[in-house]
Structure formats: C-alpha cells, structure tokens
Amino acid sequence: LNARLFHGAEPIATWPSDARAAAYGDGLFETMRVQDGSVPWWDAHWDRLARGAQRLRLSLPARAQVEDEVAALAGGDSDGVLKLLVSRGGGGRGYAPLRGAESIWMLSRHALPQRPPAAALRVHWCETRWATQPLLAGIKHCNRLEQVLARAECMDAGMDEGLMCDGDEAVVGATSANLFVSIDGRWLTPPVDRCGIAGICRSKLLPLLDAVESRLSVAQVEASAAVFLCNAVRGILPVARLGGRAWPSHAAVDDARQRLARIHPGFAHDIQSTERL
Amino acid sequence: LNARLFHGAEPIATWPSDARAAAYGDGLFETMRVQDGSVPWWDAHWDRLARGAQRLRLSLPARAQVEDEVAALAGGDSDGVLKLLVSRGGGGRGYAPLRGAESIWMLSRHALPQRPPAAALRVHWCETRWATQPLLAGIKHCNRLEQVLARAECMDAGMDEGLMCDGDEAVVGATSANLFVSIDGRWLTPPVDRCGIAGICRSKLLPLLDAVESRLSVAQVEASAAVFLCNAVRGILPVARLGGRAWPSHAAVDDARQRLARIHPGFAHDIQSTERL
Numbered sequence: 001l002n003a004r005l006f007h008g009a010e011p012i013a014t015w016p017s018d019a020r021a022a023a024y025g026d027g028l029f030e031t032m033r034v035q036d037g038s039v040p041w042w043d044a045h046w047d048r049l050a051r052g053a054q055r056l057r058l059s060l061p062a063r064a065q066v067e068d069e070v071a072a073l074a075g076g077d078s079d080g081v082l083k084l085l086v087s088r089g090g091g092g093r094g095y096a097p098l099r100g101a102e103s104i105w106m107l108s109r110h111a112l113p114q115r116p117p118a119a120a121l122r123v124h125w126c127e128t129r130w131a132t133q134p135l136l137a138g139i140k141h142c143n144r145l146e147q148v149l150a151r152a153e154c155m156d157a158g159m160d161e162g163l164m165c166d167g168d169e170a171v172v173g174a175t176s177a178n179l180f181v182s183i184d185g186r187w188l189t190p191p192v193d194r195c196g197i198a199g200i201c202r203s204k205l206l207p208l209l210d211a212v213e214s215r216l217s218v219a220q221v222e223a224s225a226a227v228f229l230c231n232a233v234r235g236i237l238p239v240a241r242l243g244g245r246a247w248p249s250h251a252a253v254d255d256a257r258q259r260l261a262r263i264h265p266g267f268a269h270d271i272q273s274t275e276r277l
Numbered sequence: 278l279n280a281r282l283f284h285g286a287e288p289i290a291t292w293p294s295d296a297r298a299a300a301y302g303d304g305l306f307e308t309m310r311v312q313d314g315s316v317p318w319w320d321a322h323w324d325r326l327a328r329g330a331q332r333l334r335l336s337l338p339a340r341a342q343v344e345d346e347v348a349a350l351a352g353g354d355s356d357g358v359l360k361l362l363v364s365r366g367g368g369g370r371g372y373a374p375l376r377g378a379e380s381i382w383m384l385s386r387h388a389l390p391q392r393p394p395a396a397a398l399r400v401h402w403c404e405t406r407w408a409t410q411p412l413l414a415g416i417k418h419c420n421r422l423e424q425v426l427a428r429a430e431c432m433d434a435g436m437d438e439g440l441m442c443d444g445d446e447a448v449v450g451a452t453s454a455n456l457f458v459s460i461d462g463r464w465l466t467p468p469v470d471r472c473g474i475a476g477i478c479r480s481k482l483l484p485l486l487d488a489v490e491s492r493l494s495v496a497q498v499e500a501s502a503a504v505f506l507c508n509a510v511r512g513i514l515p516v517a518r519l520g521g522r523a524w525p526s527h528a529a530v531d532d533a534r535q536r537l538a539r540i541h542p543g544f545a546h547d548i549q550s551t552e553r554l
Contacts (some may be wrong), residue, residue, distance in 0.1 A: 001368075003294040015299060016293035017280040017383060022292060023362065024421035025302025035375060056422065083345040085300065089423075091278075094390070095421060095428040095452055106294060113371070129407035132444055136422060143420035144301035144372060147335065152334060167409055167467075169279060175372055 004069055004111040006061065007089060009100030018091035018155070019104060024096070025142040027087030028052040033233050034080045034109075035266035036180045039070060041232060049086060049088065052139035058088045059103045066105070072110045079266060081110040081233055087142070113233065120240030121229065123174070124159035126150040127220065128192050130172045130195040138198040147175045161229060163221070170215045177231040178202035180211060181224035182252050187211035201230040201260075209260050218243070226250035235267035237259050279386040283338065284366060285379030295368035296381060302419040303374070304364030305329040307477075310510050311357045311386075312543035316347060319507060321477045326363060329416035335365045336380045343384070348523050350386050354480055356543060358387040358510055364419070390510065397517030397526070398506060400451070401436035402495065403427040407449045407472040415475040424452045438506060440498070440519065443472050448493045455479035455507040457488060458501035459529050464488035477509040478537075495520070503527035512537050513545035 005012050020026035030045040039045065051062045074082060086105045090098030123240070128150040136143065154162040154175070156214065161174045171190055173179045178199040180189045189206070191213040192198045205211060206256060221227065226247060227239040236257045240247060261268035282289050297303035297369060307322040316322065330337045343361070349358060363382040367375030405427040413420065423441070431439040431452065438451045448467055450456045455476040457466045466483070468490040469475045482488060498504065503524060504516040514532045517524060538545035 001293050015294070015296070016279050016284065017385065018293070019299060021299035022296060022304070022364065022383075023298075023306070023368065023419060024418075024425055025419055026422060026425055027299070029300070056426070087299065096432060097423040097425055097429050099432075106299075128412060129409035129410065133406065133408035133423065135405060135426060136408075141422055142300060142302055143422045144417055145420045146410065147304060147372040148297075148301055148303055148374055149333070149412060152374050155373055155376075162283070192414065231377075 002070065003106055004108075004117045005104070007104050009062065009065060010040055012104070015104070020089070020091060021087035021104065021142060023161065024095065025144070025194040026056075027085055027142040028056065028058065029083060029085040029140055031233055032082045032084070033264070033266045035080055035269065036037065036073045036078055037075045039074055039082060040264050040266065041204070042067070042199050043072065044203060045084070045232070047155075047196065048140060048200060049084070051087065052141060055135065055139055055177060056088070057097065059100060060086060062107050066107070069107050073107055079269065081112060083110060085142070104206040105139065111259065121160040123229070123239050123242040124157045125177070125243050126153050126162040126164045128153060128164060130164045130166050132166055132194045133209045134194055137195050138192045138226065140197050144220045150175045156209060165218065169217065171221050172196040172220070173217060174229045177229035177234075177237065179221070180205065180209070180228050181216065181221050182226040182250070183220065183224050187256070188214040189214060190214070190216055197258065199230065200232040201235060204263065205230060205256070205260065208263065209256055226252050226267055228253050228256065235264065235270060279350065280383055281350065282381070282383045284381050286339065286342060289327060289381070292381070293368060296363035297366070297368060298362065298366065298381065298419060301372065302421070303333075304362055304419040305333065305335065306360060306362040306417055308510055309359045309361070310541070311351045312541070312546065313355055314352045316351055317333060317541050317543065318360060318481070319344070319347065322361070322509070323481060324415060325475065325477065329418060329431045330363065332412065332416055333418065334343050334374065336361065336377060338380055338382050339361060343382070346384050346441070346539055350384055351355065356546065358389060360385045360387060362419070392499055393482050394472060397515040398437040400506070400516050400519040401431045401439040402433045402520050403430050403439040403441045403452070405430060405440045407443050409443055409471045411471055414472050415469045417474050427452045442495065446494065449473040451506045454506035454511075456498070457482065457486070457505050457507065457533075458498050459503040459527070460491065460497065460501050464533070465491040465493060467491070468494055476507065477510060478507040479541065481506060482533070482537065485540065486533055499507070503529050505530050505533065512541065512547060
C-alpha cells in the first residue's frame with residue numbers, strides 16, 4: 001500500500017497501538033478521484049472534512065502540508081484514487097477526547113476500482129437500516145459498520161451495490177454512493193440531515209441537474225423513470241436492476257453523465273473509455 | 278503501552294496501514310478487570326465477544342491462544358485492566374468484508390482508572406442520543422463516536438459520567454457503564470435490544486440482584502430511590518447527583534456492592550480499599 005502517515009506535522013512510520021481510529025473509529029475520511037496528477041474536487045473534499053472536524057471537534061492538520069502530500073502522491077500515473085483519513089490523536093483508554101490533541105492522518109493511493117461486468121449496476125434493497133443520528137449525518141466519519149453489514153448483504157445476493165433505508169423506511173442512499181431518481185422529469189435525491197453521507201459528487205450534481213432533495217419511499221424509487229448512483233470516484237453509475245424493477249438505458253442519465261464530464265476531466269475520460277469498448 | 282498485536286495466530290509489530298479497525302471501526306473489544314494475575318470474568322467476556330463476532334461475521338482468533346496471551350499479560354501486578362480488540366482482517370479499500378479473513382487482534386494492559394475525587398459520581402444528562410440500531414445493539418463494537426461525543430459533553434459540564442437516551446427519550450445507559458435504578462424496592466435496568474451495550478457486570482448483577490429489564494424515562498430515573506452505574510472494570514459506582522436530583526448514600530447500593538464483592542475478588546478489594554480511606 002502506497003501510504004504516508006503523520007502525527008500532526010511529523011511523519012510517523014506506523015499507527016500507534018492506542019490509535020483512537022482503531023479503538024473507536026474516531027476519525028473522518030475522504031476518498032478522492034485523481035486525474036492527470038491532481039484532485040479536481042480537492043476544495044470540496046477539504047470543506048467537507050473541515051465540517052466533519054468541527055462536528056467531532058477534531059483538530060485538522062495544516063491544509064498546506066496536506067496539499068503538498070496530496071500533490072506528491074497524486075503525481076505520476078494519470079488516474080487513481082487518494083484516500084485521506086484524519087483521526088483524533090491523544091490515545092488513552094476511554095472515550096473522553098483529549099482537547100486539542102494533534103491529529104493522526106494518513107494519505108494513501110489506490111487503483112481505480114474495476115467497472116462491474118455489466119455497464120449498469122444491479123442493486124439490492126438492503127435489510128440493514130441506516131440509524132438516525134443527526135449529529136453524525138452528512139459527514140464522512142469512520143463509524144461504518146452499518147455499511148460493512150449492508151455490503152455483506154449485497155455480496156450474499158450477488159449484487160453490485162445496495163440501497164439502504166432508515167428506520168422509518170425512507171430511502172437514504174447506497175452503501176458507498178448517493179442516489180438520484182428521475183420523477184416527472186426532475187432529478188430528486190434523499191436529504192442527508194438524519195443519516196447518510198453528503199457526497200461530493202452529489203453536491204456537484206444538485207445544481208448541475210437542477211435537482212432537489214426529497215424524502216423517497218421504496219415504492220417511489222422503484223416507480224422512477226430513471227435511477228443512478230454517484231460518488232466522487234466513479235461519477236454517475238446508471239442502475240439497471242433494483243428489486244423487481246429493471247431500467248433500460250435512459251437519455252436523462254446519459255445527459256447527466258455528459259454534464260458531469262464537462263466539469264471533471266476524470267469522468268470525461270471514463271465516458272471516452274466506455275465508448276471505445 | 279504494554280500491547281501485543283497479532284494477525285491470525287502470528288505476532289505482528291504494528292497495525293497494517295489498511296487496517297479495517299482504523300478505516301471503519303470494523304471490530305469488537307472487551308475491557309476486563311484483572312485481579313491477582315487473572316481475569317475473573319473471562320468466560321463472560323469471551324462469550325460476548327463471540328456473540329459480537331457472529332453478528333458481524335468476523336473471524337475470532339483461537340481461544341486457547343488468546344487465553345495464553347491473557348495469562349501472560351495479566352500476570353505480575355495484582356490488579357489492572359486488559360483490553361482485547363478483535364478486528365476484521367483483509368484490508369482493501371471499500372466496505373465489502375473479505376469472507377473468512379483472519380482477524381487482527383490486540384491485547385493491551387492498562388492501569389486501573391483513578392477513582393473520581395468524590396466517592397459517588399456526578400452524572401450529566403447528555404444531549405447526544407444513542408441511535409437505534411438493533412443489528413449493533415448489545416455488542417461491544419468499535420463504532421463509538423456517539424460515546425466520544427457524549428463524553429465530551431460530560432467534560433464540558435465538569436461531570437464524571439453521562440447518561441444517554443435514545444431517539445424516543447428512553448434512557449439507555451451511561452457512556453461507559455450500565456444503569457441500575459431502585460424503584461419500589463426493585464432494581465431495574467434498561468434493555469439493550471435497540472441500542473446500548475450488554476455490559477458484563479450488568480449481566481452478573483441481573484440475577485444477583487433479582488433485577489429486571491425495563492424501559493425508563495428521564496423522570497423515572499430522577500424519581501428513583503437509588504441509582505448506580507456499573508461496568509466490568511469498576512464494578513458498582515454509586516450516583517450522587519444527576520440533573521436536578523441528588524442522592525445520599527443508600528443501603529440498597531451498599532448491599533449490591535457487597536453482593537458483587539462476593540462474586541469478584543477485584544470488587545472485594547475495592548471495597549476494602551475504600552474502607553481504609
């Protein structure tokens with residue numbers, strides 16, 4: 001694994017054994033698309049990280065230093081994924097956070113995930129619910145057991161991804177992507193104020209597609225004219241099957257992908273690669 | 278930190294940088310009281326760990342090896358705390374758990390925590406709610422951001438501990454202890470089927486005190502004749518103040534402590550130490 005680890009400003013060789021990231025998932029992360037040696041949506045990733053750090057009262061490393069490391073690790077190959085994990089330093093046994101402790105943070109480089117065999121995704125309705133917790137909603141924190149369990153369900157079902165509902169049967173999103181559905185010619189996406197993650201791709205698509213937030217039921221999603229998932233690594237992922245419903249390719253999804261490709265060179269590259277197949 | 282780390286049966290020097298414990302809190306832990314070189318409640322801790330592992334479909338290390346390491350680390354000083362953390366191995370980026378991957382596990386030794394200045398605890402009603410998630414309720418998993426946030430509240434309020442409610446305003450328990458209240462001469466403790474942790478001390482006290490599980494409101498707790506918190510490290514901790522209510526010492530709490538001391542040498546030792554003060 002191509003990774004660099006720091007405690008505050010200082011490089012460290014390994015995670016300390018009392019790391020609060022491992023003990024309590026006491027941290028935040030960003031998963032970022034690299035294209036042509038840089039991270040096109042860096043500002044948005046940093047802003048979300050800062051909002052999460054404020055919510056968890058967690059110290060951030062100096063942005064300039066993180067940017068230097070991002071530049072160093074993003075260079076070289078033309079595309080890939082960077083993951084930035086920022087966790088609370090201070091250690092100790094017990095939940096009490098040490099005020100002002102310098103963070104332990106890790107930057108790692110990964111290959112782009114393989115496209116699933118089919119161009120569009122087969123999506124599973126997960127039994128695992130996304131618990132309602134407004135204090136943690138929206139931010140990309142490291143307490144992700146619900147998503148691990150939901151993803152295990154998808155694997156058991158032989159599906160590519162899974163959609164999760166909250167305890168009130170409102171649809172929240174996929175385990176590692178946000179959901180957009182087209183109803184009456186308008187793109188809708190679930191709010192992320194009670195649970196869910198405020199995805200960076202989602203935040204870019206909301207104005208780009210003139211989309212609106214709306215609580216959605218399972219029945220509404222299955223009745224939609226078109227459905228896609230999205231995240232900052234893969235962009236827009238059309239959904240082909242979900243529960244009892246199948247969708248053929250849809251002009252509105254193609255249009256959304258073209259619009260997204262215009263604002264992010266990585267997704268432009270993906271579309272060109274797909275067309276060459 | 279006196280710690281030993283393993284991947285499956287093999288000792289390893291440090292956490293791998295792609296550890297799922299740090300990435301997702303994808304693990305379980307036990308915090309155990311050591312007395313006279315052994316862990317008196319070891320069987321109960323292992324059983325809860327095994328239940329958690331079944332729920333998360335996580336591989337456990339071989340019990341015999343863990344017991345050898347526990348014995349090695351528990352020996353020496355007469356009392357202390359052992360922490361066992363078992364996390365899903367396999368790494369990789371993404372939530373999907375690798376089926377059957379050998380666990381990464383850590384055993385660490387810690388000093389007994391200091392008693393708070395006052396003999397009985399001053400307890401805060403936390404604003405942070407404990408989210409309802411039956412799939413994770415009861416087990417002692419490593420997704421503990423809610424407890425970290427709740428404990429930060431207690432520190433801000435200058436209090437020793439905090440009681441948390443769920444989203445329906447039912448009392449769940451303290452951030453790192455279970456709650457027992459005496460109402461009409463009977464000990465009651467909240468159920469842990471929707472959220473909360475099934476504490477080992479709680480499980481020992483339920484039959485010992487002929488206690489029963491009961492959903493409790495804030496008003497019921499404050500109207501109780503006596504209140505204590507309990508966990509496997511400190512045993513029974515009397516509550517002196519909570520919200521607007523104060524309790525003097527109570528014979529029923531003293532009686533419960535004496536009963537507990539008869540089944541665990543560590544808590545017998547604690548009572549003797551307190552009496553010597």
